[in-house]
Amino acid sequence: xxxxxxxxxxxxxxxxxxxxxxxxxxxxxxxxxxxxxxxxxxxxxxxxxxxxxxxxxxxxxxxxxxxxxxxxxxxxxxxxxxxxxxxxxxxxxxxxxxxxxxxxxxxxxxxxxxxxxxxxxxxxxxxxxxxxxxxxxxxxxxxxxxxxxxxxxxxxxxxxxxxxxxxxxxxxxxxxxxxxxxxxxxxxxxxxxxxxxxxxxxxxxxxxxxxxxxxxxxxxxxxxxxxxxxxxxxxxxxxxxxxxxxxxxxxxxxxxxxxxxxxxxxxxxxxxxxxxxxxxxxxxxxxxxxxxxxxxxxxxxxxxxxxxxxxxxxxxxxxxxxxxxxxxxxxxxxxxxxxxxxxxxxxxxxxxxxxxxxxxxxxxxxxxxxxxxxxxxxxxxxxxxxxxxxxxxxxxxxxxxxxxxxxxxxxxxx
Ligand SMILES: Cc1ncc(COP(=O)(O)O)c(C=O)c1O
Numbered sequence: 001x002x003x004x005x006x007x008x009x010x011x012x013x014x015x016x017x018x019x020x021x022x023x024x025x026x027x028x029x030x031x032x033x034x035x036x037x038x039x040x041x042x043x044x045x046x047x048x049x050x051x052x053x054x055x056x057x058x059x060x061x062x063x064x065x066x067x068x069x070x071x072x073x074x075x076x077x078x079x080x081x082x083x084x085x086x087x088x089x090x091x092x093x094x095x096x097x098x099x100x101x102x103x104x105x106x107x108x109x110x111x112x113x114x115x116x117x118x119x120x121x122x123x124x125x126x127x128x129x130x131x132x133x134x135x136x137x138x139x140x141x142x143x144x145x146x147x148x149x150x151x152x153x154x155x156x157x158x159x160x161x162x163x164x165x166x167x168x169x170x171x172x173x174x175x176x177x178x179x180x181x182x183x184x185x186x187x188x189x190x191x192x193x194x195x196x197x198x199x200x201x202x203x204x205x206x207x208x209x210x211x212x213x214x215x216x217x218x219x220x221x222x223x224x225x226x227x228x229x230x231x232x233x234x235x236x237x238x239x240x241x242x243x244x245x246x247x248x249x250x251x252x253x254x255x256x257x258x259x260x261x262x263x264x265x266x267x268x269x270x271x272x273x274x275x276x277x278x279x280x281x282x283x284x285x286x287x288x289x290x291x292x293x294x295x296x297x298x299x300x301x302x303x304x305x306x307x308x309x310x311x312x313x314x315x316x317x318x319x320x321x322x323x324x325x326x327x328x329x330x331x332x333x334x335x336x337x338x339x340x341x342x343x344x345x346x347x348x349x350x351x352x353x354x355x356x357x358x359x360x361x362x363x364x365x366x367x368x369x370x371x372x373x374x375x376x377x378x379x380x381x382x383x384x385x386x387x388x389x390x391x392x393x394x395x396x397x398x399x400x401x402x403x404x405x406x407x408x409x410x411x412x413x414x
Contacts (some may be wrong), residue, residue, distance in 0.1 A: 001031050001277055002319070002360065009321055009360065013389035016282060016321060020358050023393060025284040026301035026381040028369050030057075032065060033388070034278035035365075039069045042235075042273065045248045046255055049267035051095050053233050054080045056271025056366040057279070061385050061394035063087035066274070072115070074233070074269035078105040085112060095230065095269070097144055097192070099166060106131040116140040116228065118192050120167055125179040125186070132185035142190030142228060145170050147211045149195045149204060167193060170215060177222055188224045190264075191215055194232030197272060202250045208232065209258040216264060229264050235273035239315050239363050246273070272366040279365020281306055281381065285357045286336060295331045297353055302335015303342040304375045306361060306368050310341040318345050321358040325351045333359065337376050369395070374403060 002009045002016070009016045011031050019029055043050055051074040052066040058080055063073065064087040072093030073084035078101075084094050096109045097118035106128050109117055119125055119141050132139045146167030162169065168176060180188055195208060212229055219226045236246040259266055283301035290296070308314035318333055329352045335342040344361060353359075372380050380397035 028383045051269040053271030118142040118144045129183035190228030192230030199234040200236040233270040237276045276366035281361040281364040302337040317362045319360045327352040
């Protein structure tokens with residue numbers, strides 16, 4: 001995502017130093033061109049519909065961009081559903097899943113005439129049917145299956161094994177059929193699955209395709225008119241230069257082999273693949289200190305701005321903007337939060353840094369800002385979108401005063 005002009009880092013045609021000096025750090029910066037490139041590459045390789053998994057980055061501008069390039073949206077909460085609709089995604093291109101949907105959530109989805117609601121448990125079939133009945137409607141649903149596939153990814157982002165909480169066990173198909181028989185206000189038109197994130201192994205994709213094809217056939221044989229088979233997200237991206245992203249050509253071969261002449265529409269719901277490598281987090285060095293022989297660069301970004309390293313031990317490469325000092329130093333880059341786990345990267349060798357210098361935390365476009373918090377009552381990072389030679393702020397966080405004003409002191413303490 002970063003290019004160099006006269007040894008200075010740029011995003012598209014804009015200098016990172018210029019962006020950083022226009023607002024306060026930490027700030028997420030996204031490249032529109034990179035997102036468009038990733039979407040087009042995926043769309044042009046796989047003959048399938050793309051529903052952007054909004055959870056990866058739910059900024060209104062990013063969702064709007066997805067709608068402009070032609071993506072639909074995969075949402076997992078009523079909040080994400082509202083975001084997708086507000087950003088202009090056609091409701092007919094929105095799929096609503098998630099394992100905990102309240103009656104109000106379902107009602108909101110029904111009122112907005114979305115493409116379908118994916119059911120994640122048997123009792124939800126009845127719940128959705130009841131709400132649809134109250135609306136006097138017959139609504140389309142899909143079933144999210146748990147295909148019992150090990151995505152060969154880290155445990156915390158695995159979602160398709162039998163023991164994971166997601167989807168309905170494919171061994172319970174008889175129970176699904178039975179519940180559907182009594183549910184007259186719903187119309188089963190699709191099945192879906194999502195086995196996890198950061199999947200690279202082509203054998204895993206192949207297993208997903210084969211199992212979903214087999215399951216679709218079981219539903220078709222039972223007389224359900226399955227129009228929609230969703231194969232989930234999880235397309236792996238590179239977080240370190242030495243790694244390659246998932247090979248789309250290999251996926252395409254398996255996909256075409258498996259689904260030739262399939263009588264239903266196929267789709268994917270990627271999040272990370274579309275945005276991870278299209279975002280960076282810019283942070284400033286606040287303090288430099290040595291504790292027990294470790295050189296710490298303390299930055300204004302920390303686990304409150306990017307929790308992935310603390311939560312998943314995720315790796316993000318870090319680059320410096322000022323490379324002028326030829327002396328190299330091994331640093332641990334740590335945030336300002338009062339938690340020992342607030343470390344962004346350890347033991348990295350960088351040109352010697354000064355307080356006030358800018359660091360670039362790379363590949364943070366997915367599951368970055370969306371997972372940020374106000375822990376330690378620190379502010380959220382702002383977000384910037386770059387398009388060619390222009391950039392614009394696309395998120396202004398609440399001020400600390402606005403945050404404080406959200407709390408309510410009860411009368412008896414006043
Ligand atoms: C149901 C569902 N679909 C899609 C995704 C997107 O996954 P990824 O960002 O790895 O593509 C997720 C991620 O958790 C998910 O839970």
